[in-house]
Amino acid sequence: MQEPGSVQQKIACAFSTQVRDEPATKRANQSFRVLATGDLSLKALEADIHHALATEKVDGSCSYVTKYKDLPYLWARLDRKPTKHAEKRFRKFQSSKTSTEFTWNLDDDFRTVTDSWIPAHGVVQINGRLQPDENGHIPGWIPVEKGSKPYCWHLSTVDYDTGLALVLKPCSENNLLEITTVPLMELLEQTLELVGTHINGNPYGLGSKRRPVHFLISHGSLQIEKPLTLNLRDLTAWFEESPEGKVEGIVWHCINGVLIKLHRHHLGLQWPVPDPYLTARPLSINVDLTKYECDLETKSSFLVFARLNGKQFDYFKDIPWEDTEN
Structure with a gap:
């Protein structure tokens, strides 16, 4: 159903998104919000989301x-995270909104981990060196x-x-x-x-x-039984009005192994909610x-x-x- 050891939080959003310069409601230290637009994302379409298995995001x-x-x-x-000095450089680069690519010093910029630590499946490697993701972490x-x-x-x-x-x-x-x-x-x-x-x-x-x-x-064990219409208006109504919609989000498990998600925060909706569906069963x-x-x-x-x-x-x-x- 999913790639072993993959990190589910890094999966793509079901819809195209736009970034707004306002504080996030999900992460206290995030100065921007990611909101879904009206169109399914290209990755979701390529993964054939219309024939995917919809499950509750826990x-x-x-x-x-x-x-x-x-x-x-x-x-x-x-996650292997940047040192304080490297994090400061990275955040400064992000706020500058330049089109150049940030360059990491892979030997010095990341905190050490114990020998038992292993990278998640799907972490990019170049010449045998693990590469940080778009957030500056190595999952x-x-x-x-x-x-x-x-x-x-x-x-x-x-x-x-x-x-x-x-x-x-x-x-x-x-x-x-x-x-x-x-x-x-x-x-x-x-x-x-x-x-x-x-x-x-x-x-x-x-x-x-x-x-x-x-x-x-x-992951993937709590299936959403009723078919969901893949447009934002109907999905927003499902989250707001249906007892089954009192969940953090949806994860679609596609036939090719790709995982696609939609979080309540992508729709401007709050989480947590009173009486979530998980504990109302x-x-x-x-x-x-x-x-x-x-x-x-x-x-x-x-x-x-x-x-x-x-x-x-x-x-x-x-x-x-x-x-x-x-």
Whole structure:
């Protein structure tokens, strides 16, 4: 469905865009806004977006499952970013609006990363040297190892001793979602979104300060069932008026592997929204740990959902997080 290890945030917008000199509503430090115009982009047309699979764009932290030390591991998104001095030069160049191309010093302009870091698939290389993208970043991944405090919420969704991951996925009946355990081996070479209490301001209202919860969602797994008309007026109406449209955006998975997106911000619409569609759906919980010998950390989301094992809720948002036992 997608190139393994690719970074979904870099995919093209479905429509042609225009840049306005006004502060962005999505990124606090961005001095411009990108808005969609009325025409499908050339890349979307070339990828045959009219026959693509439309899926929900989930607001989380991009993650990846691949092997590390010969075992399946969860990897966190980590871009190599410019040093402060190089960033200052780059921003000055951007504001000058000159037609010349910015020249990076690839040896000195980027912060160092650990030896375990790997570049994302699709990062351009010239003469074996990784090239930064249009934002001045080199997208990549770092393995989430045991005891890693910066990635404790990633760690709360995996258990390397049992080889399991905590995943939300759709069931085949009645719009039902399920939170369950999935072997990491089954997720190899997939990218996923980490969502939860401490991710991106928690737009889905998951868990609580006392009971934080996090889980993974495979990219492309939440399909949009009703056909969407590919014009801005109808899509804007869908986002504003349809319960199914209370999502961060749409990602179209095209037959040739290209990913095309449309974010609410491209239409001048706000995100997050009250009662997002993800948590307005019924949920079944299937997290049975009795058959495993687990030595889980207290922050593990497995423990929270294991206490709710076998229960079903009419609405995801109605789970009484504070009532789960210690």
